[in-house]
């Protein structure tokens with residue numbers, strides 16, 4: 363048995379049904395393990411709530427909501443991770459996904475224009491599917507984009523919400539907040555423009571090999587004027603010329619100044635044809 367405190371924290375029913383192979387991630391609310399399903403030997407990525415998070419009805423609802431979101435987009439895009447099986451009620455809820463062989467996007471090194479285009483177009487495809495189904499992803503960030511031999515794939519659907527949901531209090535824990543627009547951090551009503559911002563910030567980070575709001579505290583970000591930019595002006599020199607204007611518009615502090623996702627995609631496609 364894998365000697366891991368997070369696995370030891372799994373409900374006994376989960377431990378009976380799965381054999382853990384390796385820990386993929388340990389979060390505040392959920393753990394993800396590469397695991398074998400004992401009934402048929404199927405290997406996948408198993409996500410379950412920490413015992414602390416399980417105690418909160420909101421965490422259990424969030425886990426269950428991911429299933430609806432993933433089902434809503436599965437037929438529309440090949441980019442979202444596939445769900446193999448899910449148990450959302452009872453004492454031992456879990457999600458069992460296909461295991462993606464690869465790594466998450468690394469923004470500590472500059473990505474090639476080709477890689478930026480590949481990630482941008484794939485993530486945009488998944489976001490388009492989500493938006494068409496009435497959801498906002500709310501968590502475009504490096505840890506949610508996996509580069510595999512079979513292409514770019516999106517994970518982290520626990521943050522997605524329907525457009526009519528309002529986020530308050532605990533709900534504001536949205537993964538890496540550096541990639542979230544300020545109106546999201548303030549708890550506004552979710553809008554597709556949040557995902558345009560997130561994708562713009564992700565692609566900028568990949569080009570310039572830096573994180574948004576480097577060295578800033580959340581309070582600085584929240585109180586900064588709408589004109590404040592997530593990356594220093596000189597960083598834009600590291601963005602391919604044909605992409606600068608598009609990424610600057612996408613990461614505007616004013617949501618109405620951002621392109622809608624379809625025009626962002628058209629701009630990205632236009633640039634991708636030139637590289």
Ligand SMILES: Nc1ncnc2c1ncn2[C@@H]1O[C@H](COP(=O)(O)OP(=O)(O)OP(=O)(O)O)[C@@H](O)[C@H]1O
Nearest residue numbers: 387389392394407459460461462505517518519520
């Ligand atoms: N299907 C998968 N195959 C391989 N690795 C995965 C898979 N799903 C998730 N991971 C790894 O686990 C990490 C965390 O996944 P995920 O973001 O889904 O969980 P979380 O952060 O706990 O929940 P959420 O973001 O939905 O609130 C990812 O960054 C990735 O490294």
Ligand SMILES: [Mg+2]
Nearest residue numbers: 505506518537
């Ligand atoms: Mg996550």
